[in-house]
Amino acid sequence: MAGFRQRAPVRVDIAMVAHPSVTVFVDLSDEDSLVYDAHGRRECGSTVVGLVPGDLRLGGRAAGGIECLQIRLSPVLAGAVLGASTDLSGTVVSLEDVWGRDAGRAVERLRATASWDERFTIAADALGRRMSTRPSLDPEVAAAWRVMLTSRGRVRIDSLANEVGWSRKRLWSRFRSQIGLTPKHAARLVRFDHAAHLLAAGNAAAQAAAASGYVDQAHLHREVKAFTGVTPTAVAAAPWLAIDDIAWPTSFADLTPSTSPIRHVPRRTPPAVP
Numbered sequence: 419m420a421g422f423r424q425r426a427p428v429r430v431d432i433a434m435v436a437h438p439s440v441t442v443f444v445d446l447s448d449e450d451s452l453v454y455d456a457h458g459r460r461e462c463g464s465t466v467v468g469l470v471p472g473d474l475r476l477g478g479r480a481a482g483g484i485e486c487l488q489i490r491l492s493p494v495l496a497g498a499v500l501g502a503s504t505d506l507s508g509t510v511v512s513l514e515d516v517w518g519r520d521a522g523r524a525v526e527r528l529r530a531t532a533s534w535d536e537r538f539t540i541a542a543d544a545l546g547r548r549m550s551t552r553p554s555l556d557p558e559v560a561a562a563w564r565v566m567l568t569s570r571g572r573v574r575i576d577s578l579a580n581e582v583g584w585s586r587k588r589l590w591s592r593f594r595s596q597i598g599l600t601p602k603h604a605a606r607l608v609r610f611d612h613a614a615h616l617l618a619a620g621n622a623a624a625q626a627a628a629a630s631g632y633v634d635q636a637h638l639h640r641e642v643k644a645f646t647g648v649t650p651t652a653v654a655a656a657p658w659l660a661i662d663d664i665a666w667p668t669s670f671a672d673l674t675p676s677t678s679p680i681r682h683v684p685r686r687t688p689p690a691v692p
């Protein structure tokens with residue numbers, strides 16, 4: 419999870435980039451200021467963004483500034499915490515629609531403190547309580563997802579099925595019913611995410627395509643367009659990717675010590691609008 423704060427009056431209009439996680443945005447502004455627009459459907463305030471939401475934009479205006487808590491959940495964890503990860507794929511929905519009245523109570527507690535460390539603790543506690551009451555996914559599905567991540571999406575589905583001890587048909591069926599995407603589509607998303615971060619790091623499209631296992635630059639261009647609705651050049655300049663190394667560090671030495679299974683942002687908190 420990561421906290422974003424912009425004290426000054428601000429107008430937001432950011433193209434968000436698909437990520438291999440279910441993302442929860444908790445709007446902690448004085449008023450529900452953030453607006454999410456995907457496929458012409460708009461949601462305000464605190465929301466949940468499912469896997470592969472398509473051409474997604476975050477916008478809004480706040481006279482008193484913006485504060486937002488962002489939580490990324492792997493689809494494996496999202497199934498346990500939210501209980502509806504399959505239904506969320508390709509959508510943006512209100513947090514209240516997913517959590518019910520618990521959402522309002524959690525947001526009130528989070529708004530009552532300005533300390534990010536306290537907010538992380540409150541959010542981790544809320545997630546943990548929900549996780550303990552939800553059924554977990556099949557261990558084979560969870561194992562298949564982990565293989566996709568470690569291989570950066572470059573895995574054959576037949577090999578993946580063999581590795582978890584299932585037939586291809588069974589893996590396809592169970593994975594789709596519990597994750598919300600087919601194994602092939604999920605692997606494409608993970609591979610796209612790797613390529614997108616290479617583009618954001620300054621690599622040329624041809625280099626990013628080769629390093630991510632695409633046939634050629636045109637193949638990468640088609641995948642970027644399919645997942646985001648924009649070009650590789652636009653993805654390379656996406657502010658949401660530019661702050662990933664700060665908000666979501668890969669080095670555990672940079673993380674706030676915690677026994678919680680939820681990853682915390684470092685104490686240096688990036689601004690709401692990069």
